[in-house]
Amino acid sequence: MIISKDTKLAEVIHHNYQLIPIIYRFKIKFGFGDGTVEQICKKNNINTEFFIEIVNLFHNEDYYSTDKLQSFPLKYTVNYLLKSHQYFNRVKLPLIEKLIHELFWEDASNKKNKDILNKFFVQYRKEVIEHTTNEEKEVYPFILEIEKCYSENKTDDLCISKLKHKSVKDYQESHDELNSALLDLKNIIIKYLPPADNSDIIERILTEIFRLEKDMADHTRIENTVLIPVAYKMENELRKKIK
Amino acid sequence: MNKVTFIIAEKSYVIRTGLIKIINGFPETSVIKEITDAGKLKKIVNNNKPDILIINSKLLDDAHEDIREMFSEKMKTKFVIFVGTKRESEHFSYFDEKISVDDNKEEIIKKLQTIITSKLPEKHKADSVELSEREKEVVKQIALGKTNKEIADLLFISVHTVITHRKNITRKLDIKTVSGITVYAILNNIIDIDEAV
Incomplete structure (x- = not known):
């Protein structure tokens, strides 16, 4: 299904519940009535076109192209990426950590299993925070400055000095490590962890990890196919002008 | 997990998408490449060495030629021909399996299941969990x-x-x-x- 401005937003959610966190990220609150995507976006001061591109990209990941998304001001994309950072760090990761604390084994392995899973996860959370903080403090501000210089056609000293020491290319950082950690956690729980006595919690943890993984993969895809290439193109144009 | 890998050589987007959807229904499989142009066939298949190649007969010049001779000898690839009509499939004796656009759901699933299953033991062996x-x-x-x-x-x-x-x-x-x-x-x-x- 391709989501358009005339699709009912409620239909969108019925069709793919994985879009729930995406809707939330745009600060649309549930109980939004029977409106179309366009009506609800207008009411919430959201750029409809941008919203449509993001949900379609997430929903139709196999064939939806990022071409149109590349044409929006980068601050829209950055804003969306910031919201998803918040969602990972403040909602999803604390939830999984809390669930790990709730796990329970009746036998003597209880403390050991919990301690080791917890240690792994706390370490992972720390790495995610380091990664997202670096993007928020370094990468995104730099990209937004590039865009500003580019769109205002500025080649003054300030812009030149910025480009002297840094390039968007430096930020084409890999997310492989973070991805691998989530994959490892899944395999550890599925294959190697002794069965817990409250296996409903295991089920919830696994479900949350799979959802997070999809959400994060989508996040990375937007960075790699929209943010970085568009900013890099602007940077190159700027460099040509400066010369 | 080691998956059974597929390459699909097929011009039509509709048919490719359909085949991929059916193949993805088997959990231990992965479609690693799609080929739409006969010119690139040899190189892509030799480089990727899929477990199974599904190829539309329209991408082959000669129905009577042994397709194995096109590729490197070391490959253990199984070859599946995709044909327009069941009748046409009579020509392709060198293939491990023949799929026709006329096949019904049960037929195509059974054929794919059989060929995937034939590749699974070597995959599982490679997966062995026992550490030395x-x-x-x-x-x-x-x-x-x-x-x-x-x-x-x-x-x-x-x-x-x-x-x-x-x-x-x-x-x-x-x-x-x-x-x-x-x-x-x-x-x-x-x-x-x-x-x-």
Whole structure:
């Protein structure tokens, strides 16, 4: 299904519940009535076109192209990426950590299993925070400055000095490590962890990890196919002008 | 997990999408490449060595030619021809399986299941979860926080051998990161939780 401005937003959610966190990220609150995507976006001061591109990209990941998304001001994309950072760090990761604390084994392995899973996860959370903080403090501000210089056609000293020491290319950082950690956690729980006595919690943890993984993969895809290439193109144009 | 890999050589987007959808319904499979142009067939297949190649008869020049001769001899690829009508499939005697656009759901699923199943034992063998004693020793040292060089010195082997062991460990356990291997080591009593870094 391709989501358009005339699709009912409620239909969108019925069709793919994985879009729930995406809707939330745009600060649309549930109980939004029977409106179309366009009506609800207008009411919430959201750029409809941008919203449509993001949900379609997430929903139709196999064939939806990022071409149109590349044409929006980068601050829209950055804003969306910031919201998803918040969602990972403040909602999803604390939830999984809390669930790990709730796990329970009746036998003597209880403390050991919990301690080791917890240690792994706390370490992972720390790495995610380091990664997202670096993007928020370094990468995104730099990209937004590039865009500003580019769109205002500025080649003054300030812009030149910025480009002297840094390039968007430096930020084409890999997310492989973070991805691998989530994959490892899944395999550890599925294959190697002794069965817990409250296996409903295991089920919830696994479900949350799979959802997070999809959400994060989508996040990375937007960075790699929209943010970085568009900013890099602007940077190159700027460099040509400066010369 | 080692998956049964497919390459699909088919011009039509509709048919390609349909085939991929059916193949993805089998959990242990992965479509690694799609080919739409006969000119690129040989190179892509030789480079990727899929377990199974599905190819539309329209992309072949000569129906009577043995398709294996097009590709490197070492390949263990199974070849499946995709034809327009069942009648047409009579020509392709060199193929391991024939699928027709006229096949009904049961027929196509049965054919794919059979050919996938024939590839599974070698996949599962490659997946073997049993670590050798030597690999367990390496797991222990990784979990203790040792570098490749330190492990090599300790076990009197080359760094190159340590790297090979690590690759095999990751493949067998499906665990990549050092922290993941550490969790495995503790859960299996290879090291004590207090020893982990």
